[in-house]
Amino acid sequence: MKTSAVILASALLLGAGASLAQGNTTATTPTDPQIAHIVVTANQIDIDAGKVAESKASSKDVKAFAKQMVTDHTGVNKQASELVKKLKVTPEDNPTSRNLKAGGDDMQKQLKGMKETDFDKAYIDNEVTFHQTVLDSIDKTLLPNAKNDELKNLITKTRPAIAAHLEHAKQLQASLNK
Structure with a gap:
């Protein structure tokens, strides 16, 4: 499972940060429609993982966390959808969102195939990595x-919730590692 979390984290960081590393900011810096698509894709990945965890986790705390992820990230996607409609912007698929989607799909397959005894720890480990990576991408890209x-205001407004999710996931991770 660590491999899947690392793949997903790498997809987000490398895809979102590659534009700056290449030094060609005009051609590769993400545009607002691309950023909107990245936001929606990242939220959908956590919604999908949360739905799997709601049904498969054995710990009531992990199930509650998963339910919160589904609720919170669904809310952000609703806000993002309303914003792009208001702005008359179409979210634009891009290498970062495609890499995220592929990593999320891989993560889903691994989570669905896990035994319940291993699931909780693997899901929470992934959530820690995922939320830290999302925070880094918010701040750096x-x-x-x-x-x-x-x-920008939507992303800024969402950042504290992502940080809170990270801290909650770290607390669960610590309790599962005892």
Whole structure:
């Protein structure tokens, strides 16, 4: 499972950060429509993982966390969808969102195939890695490159919830490792 979390984290960081590393900021810096697609894709990955965890986790705390992930990330996607409609912007598929989707699909397959005894720890380990990676991407790529103030405000407003999810996941991780 660690491999899947690392793949997913790498997809987000490398895809979102590659534009800056290449030094060709005009051709590869994510645009607002691309950033919107990255936001929706990242949220959907956590919604999908949470749904699997709601049905497969053995710990009531892990199930509750998963339910919170589904609720919170669904809410963010609803806000993002409303914003792009208001702005008349179509989220644009891009290498980062495609890499995220592929990593999320791989993670889903691994989670669904796990035995219940191994599931809780693997799911929470992934959630720690995923939320840390999302925070890094928000700070290093999404916020610095977002041009539209409303999109930037949505990302900024969402950041504390992502940080809270990370801390909650770390607490669960510590309790599962005892």
